Amino acid sequence: MAEKLRIKVILGSTRPNRFSEYPGRWIFEVLDKREEVEAELLDLRDYPMPFFNEAETPGYKSKPYTHESVANWTAKIAEADAYIVVSPEYSHGYSAVLKNALDYVYQEWNNKPVAFVAYGSVGGSRAVEQLRQVAIELQMVPIRNAVHIQAHWNLLDEKGALKSGSLEPYVRSAEEMLEQLLWWTKTLKRAREEA
Numbered sequence: 001m002a003e004k005l006r007i008k009v010i011l012g013s014t015r016p017n018r019f020s021e022y023p024g025r026w027i028f029e030v031l032d033k034r035e036e037v038e039a040e041l042l043d044l045r046d047y048p049m050p051f052f053n054e055a056e057t058p059g060y061k062s063k064p065y066t067h068e069s070v071a072n073w074t075a076k077i078a079e080a081d082a083y084i085v086v087s088p089e090y091s092h093g094y095s096a097v098l099k100n101a102l103d104y105v106y107q108e109w110n111n112k113p114v115a116f117v118a119y120g121s122v123g124g125s126r127a128v129e130q131l132r133q134v135a136i137e138l139q140m141v142p143i144r145n146a147v148h149i150q151a152h153w154n155l156l157d158e159k160g161a162l163k164s165g166s167l168e169p170y171v172r173s174a175e176e177m178l179e180q181l182l183w184w185t186k187t188l189k190r191a192r193e194e195a
């Protein structure tokens with residue numbers, strides 16, 4: 001049997017009561033149904049990293065950064081063939097904690113595809129457009145299709161829990177995104193192996 005495609009789902013927010021956990025777990029489950037995929041959910045709460053303040057820049061560092069969470073985070077990113085970033089929209093951009101996590105790593109992101117699941121008043125689309133620009137600078141391939149969950153606050157009940165089945169309408173866009181993501185994952189994995 002062919003080696004599985006290792007895809008990491010990254011939760012892009014860490015605050016208490018965050019929404020990201022709902023779409024994060026949901027897209028993880030959609031992804032995990034694919035035979036050819038080995039999926040893992042990465043929670044930035046498990047990698048508490050200081051604001052980037054290193055003397056050497058990520059692309060040119062001569063030795064690994066020593067902070068334990070940074071080392072663990074970098075090792076996780078290195079393992080993957082592709083990523084799905086689950087992003088909030090903060091002030092028409094994405095979260096600072098996500099930018100910090102993106103900045104700490106360089107080579108380990110290179111030549112791999114990334115897809116986005118976002119939410120907000122306009123489905124987090126402004127955050128995703130910015131993330132695509134950042135992904136290109138990290139030498140990644142951002143996928144065209146994304147999941148945009150619009151006005152996600154309407155999907156929560158009075159206790160703040162996700163109403164049952166409320167992400168069902170997004171399954172089709174998730175599957176379409178995964179089709180593209182898996183095509184690029186296989187293509188770039190083969191190319192990296194041949195390089």
Ligand SMILES: Cc1cc2nc3c(=O)[nH]c(=O)nc-3n(C[C@H](O)[C@H](O)[C@H](O)COP(=O)(O)O)c2cc1C
Pocket residue numbers: 013014015017018019020021088089090091092093119120121122123124
């Ligand atoms: C600092 C901050 C800025 C926000 N700015 C936006 C915004 O520009 N657009 C938007 O649609 N929602 C915005 N919101 C509302 C978020 O969409 C909502 O709080 C969402 O649940 C945040 O994601 P999280 O729960 O995973 O942290 C903002 C929320 C915060 C905390």
